[in-house]
Amino acid sequence: MKPDLSCKIGGLVCKNPLIAASGTFGFGQEWEAHIDLNQIGGLVTKGLSLHPREGNVPPRLVETASGMLNSIGLANPGLEAFARDKLAYLQKLADAGCLVVVNMYAESQEEFVTLAKELCALKGIHALELNLSCPNVREGGMAFGVEPDSVLRITQAVRKASGLPLWVKLSPNVTNIVAIATAAAHGGADALCLINTLLGMAIDARTRKFKLGNVMGGLSGPAIKPVALRMVYQVAQQLSIPIVGLGGICQAEDVVEFFLAGASAVQVGTANFMNPDTMPNIMRDLGEFCRREGIENMSELKGMACHACPL
Amino acid sequence: MQAKIVKQYPLGSPADVWALVIHAPKLAAQARPGQFVMLKEPNSPHILARPFSIAAAFDENIVIIYQQVGKVTNHLPLLKENHELLMWGPLGRGFNLNSRTPLLLGGGVGLAPVLFAWLKHAKATLMLGFDNWQRFSLLSAVLAELKRGVAINQTGPNSKIVAGGVYVTSQRPGPGWQEECALVLDPLTPENLKPFDAIMACGPWPMLKKAASMATVSELPCQVAAEALMACGVGACQGCATPKAEGGYLNLCQAGPVLSSLQLDWERI
Numbered sequence: 001m002k003p004d005l006s007c008k009i010g011g012l013v014c015k016n017p018l019i020a021a022s023g024t025f026g027f028g029q030e031w032e033a034h035i036d037l038n039q040i041g042g043l044v045t046k047g048l049s050l051h052p053r054e055g056n057v058p059p060r061l062v063e064t065a066s067g068m069l070n071s072i073g074l075a076n077p078g079l080e081a082f083a084r085d086k087l088a089y090l091q092k093l094a095d096a097g098c099l100v101v102v103n104m105y106a107e108s109q110e111e112f113v114t115l116a117k118e119l120c121a122l123k124g125i126h127a128l129e130l131n132l133s134c135p136n137v138r139e140g141g142m143a144f145g146v147e148p149d150s151v152l153r154i155t156q157a158v159r160k161a162s163g164l165p166l167w168v169k170l171s172p173n174v175t176n177i178v179a180i181a182t183a184a185a186h187g188g189a190d191a192l193c194l195i196n197t198l199l200g201m202a203i204d205a206r207t208r209k210f211k212l213g214n215v216m217g218g219l220s221g222p223a224i225k226p227v228a229l230r231m232v233y234q235v236a237q238q239l240s241i242p243i244v245g246l247g248g249i250c251q252a253e254d255v256v257e258f259f260l261a262g263a264s265a266v267q268v269g270t271a272n273f274m275n276p277d278t279m280p281n282i283m284r285d286l287g288e289f290c291r292r293e294g295i296e297n298m299s300e301l302k303g304m305a306c307h308a309c310p311l
Numbered sequence: 312m313q314a315k316i317v318k319q320y321p322l323g324s325p326a327d328v329w330a331l332v333i334h335a336p337k338l339a340a341q342a343r344p345g346q347f348v349m350l351k352e353p354n355s356p357h358i359l360a361r362p363f364s365i366a367a368a369f370d371e372n373i374v375i376i377y378q379q380v381g382k383v384t385n386h387l388p389l390l391k392e393n394h395e396l397l398m399w400g401p402l403g404r405g406f407n408l409n410s411r412t413p414l415l416l417g418g419g420v421g422l423a424p425v426l427f428a429w430l431k432h433a434k435a436t437l438m439l440g441f442d443n444w445q446r447f448s449l450l451s452a453v454l455a456e457l458k459r460g461v462a463i464n465q466t467g468p469n470s471k472i473v474a475g476g477v478y479v480t481s482q483r484p485g486p487g488w489q490e491e492c493a494l495v496l497d498p499l500t501p502e503n504l505k506p507f508d509a510i511m512a513c514g515p516w517p518m519l520k521k522a523a524s525m526a527t528v529s530e531l532p533c534q535v536a537a538e539a540l541m542a543c544g545v546g547a548c549q550g551c552a553t554p555k556a557e558g559g560y561l562n563l564c565q566a567g568p569v570l571s572s573l574q575l576d577w578e579r580i
Contacts, residue, residue: 026547034399034545046549054559061540061550063359068542075549075560221358273542274358275351276399 003290004297005283007041007265009242010190012126012165014099014265016041016286017255017298018279021246021269022103022129022169023047023072027086028093031276039280042099044267045082045090047131049105050115052078057213062202067221067248068270069200071214074105074131079118091124101167103129109154113161120162128164130155130189133171133196145171145196148183155187167244169193172227181235191242193267194235195228221270222248229261236262236303250278252285259301312338314398316390317372320456323448327379328420329388330453336371338401344427345405345536345569349544350375351397352390357383359542364513364568365401366423367430367457376453378420402544403568406534408432410509412474416522418495418514420446424536424569425513426453429477436507438466438478440495440514444485450477467491470498474506496521504529511569512536516580523572533572539563554579 007017020043025031027045037043055075062069077085094100102125106112112130119125132145132154144150155168168184170177172195181192197218202211228247236243245263249255250271258266271278286298295301317332338348342365351360361383367374379385390396406428413432415425417439429437439450447463454461464470466478467490480493496518504525512522513536526533539551544564552560553567554576561567561574 024543024547026545030543030545030547046547055549055552058552058560059540059550060552061542061548063357066356066358068359070542070548070550072549072552075552270358270542273360273548275353275397276543 001291001296003287003295005286005290007298009167009244009265010165012099014041015097016283017259017265018282019044019099019101019244019265019267020272020279021267022131023070024269024272027082027090029086029089031272034276036280037093037098038096039283040098041265042101042126043093044101044103044129045086046076047074047103047105048076048079048082048115049074050079050111050118052076052081059211059213060217062211062217064200064202064219065223067219067223068273069202069212069217069219070197071212071217073214079115083122087122087124094124094126099126100124101127101129103131103169105131109157112154113157116158116162120164125164127167127190128158128162129167129169129193130158131169131196132184133169133173145180146174148179151180152183152187155184155189159188165190167191167193169196171196172224172231172247173199177231178234178238181239181241185239185241189241191244191264192235192239193244193246194231195224195247198224198227220248221274222250224248225254229257232258232263233261233305250274252282252289255282255286256289256301259298260303260305262303264299264302312399314338314396316392316394316396318392319388319390320452321388322376322452324445328446328449329377329379330366330456331375331377331387332372333375333396333398334372335398338398339368339371339373342368342373342401343405344408344431345424346401346403347544347568348373348375348398348400348402352386353395353397355383355386360397360399360544362402362538362541362544362564364421364423364427364536366426366453368427369457374456376420376423376426399544403564404566406511406536406569410532412436412507413509413511414438414504414507416495416510416512416514418512418518420449421513421538423513425511428511430457430459434475436472436474436476436478438472438480438495438498440480440482440493442482444481444483444488447479447481450479465490466493466498468493468497472498472503472506494518496525499525501529504531507531509534519572520577520580523575523577526572534569535572535575536569537563537567537575
């Protein structure tokens with residue numbers, strides 16, 4: 001029997017649980033020549049702002065043990081160029097059954113509202129992902145995402161401004177993830193995306209220089225998976241809102257683990273850089289895993305992690 | 312895409328620079344001088360692929376030239392024939408070779424882009440500079456492998472440059488070396504630049520900067536093959552931001568790695 005790998009995120013149905021994470025997939029077309037995009041369940045665009053952003057001073061990347069730090073700084077062409085140059089391709093993907101989610105970033109609540117309204121008027125977008133967690137920008141971003149009050153306020157405002165399903169992507173750089181998640185859920189989010197990158201830094205011992213132009217950056221990749229898994233679990237224990245899990249997912253077993261912790265779908269980010277075939281490979285292996293384990297539907301796995309046996 | 316090692320061998324002395332021949336038929340057929348690949352050993356503990364310029368493409372193979380400079384490149388020489396690599400490409404924009412008599416300049420062992428351009432352009436002049444005279448054998452070894460017999464002219468600051476030749480300079484001449492020490496750009500007097508209608512260069516940023524300003528003075532168009540850290544090579548990560556002339560940044564992987572020198576803001580580089 002062929003296992004059913006489709007999944008539901010609130011009211012949205014996704015043909016499979018693998019969604020390309022924001023910032024690793026551009027606006028889709030970048031990977032066209034290298035990945036069979038029909039294989040992926042969906043994609044989240046690079047963080048989009050109302051006006052173009054140049055991003056941070058280079059160097060912007062450094063590899064770390066089992067991970068990477070980035071300080072891109074939300075470089076993006078802005079809404080106008082997005083609608084003119086990027087949307088048509090995304091609409092083509094949407095027509096082919098790919099879930100298209102636009103990650104949105106702003107420096108103020110008003111700007112978030114304007115952006116949400118404008119995006120809501122465009123065709124071919126299935127959902128918005130509210131970026132309240134980028135560690136690489138001074139205004140907005142993580143600053144909004146670390147206080148429950150501002151998370152509630154901005155989520156509510158964007159919720160009112162747009163009829164599209166609203167995902168809120170949360171920062172792990174907080175003391176109490178459940179409090180933040182609760183605020184987003186109360187604000188009217190349709191799903192929560194956990195987690196964005198962990199704030200980190202790197203220094204060159206010999207030259208004594210910071211390795212990133214922006215000094216600090218966001219840590220991603222396999223190194224952060226246990227943290228992400230823990231946060232998905234903690235939130236899923238307290239809230240019934242759908243969770244899209246992300247953070248270091250590289251293989252089929254990782255996807256299963258996030259489902260067991262309580263996720264309804266996952267995003268794959270840094271692993272796309274590790275191997276452009278990561279998502280097609282996971283799809284192949286996930287089907288095989290489900291067949292071997294007698295799983296008919298991925299949703300059977302959701303929140304099913306249980307305690308280890310005492311020795 | 313999957314790719315297999317055909318062979319690899321050290322180039323000259325010291326033996327820390329290697330030519331790696333990789334079987335990748337589709338990629339080899341498409342590759343243009345100046346383009347690059349993202350390459351990774353699939354079992355490496357290092358998660359990111361690294362960009363490597365393509366030095367040559369023939370039959371169904373491509374050649375890359377790498378120097379052992381860190382953990383990733385120190386591991387590469389251990390890999391044997393038929394070892395599978397993870398590789399994607401060819402990526403980026405290569406050289407525009409539509410000039411009659413280009414002068415190709417390479418600084419150091421990162422000479423792959425201009426070497427490939429030279430192999431594809433019958434009238435090009437190749438001029439390479441090395442920190443150490445022993446590195447010359449690198450070029451001889453590559454040319455022998457490619458079955459291109461050619462006279463290599465040892466070159467000093469006052470040497471005459473003739474279109475179509477192959478020239479090498481060194482900062483540290485060795486025994487038997489007839490010419491004075493020189494950086495690769497030293498012999499490029501206005502007189503020596505006369506036969507050329509374009510400059511194409513690769514090497515460290517300070518050298519590219521100097522080559523670009525030299526080209527401006529001589530009113531020659533100049534293309535540079537630049538380098539930057541990158542994670543994807545396709546424009547998705549935006550890690551390879553490079554300062555562009557009109558302010559802001561360009562993604563080197565998409566707009567380059569070969570750029571007109573006029574596209575860059577050299578003050579911020």
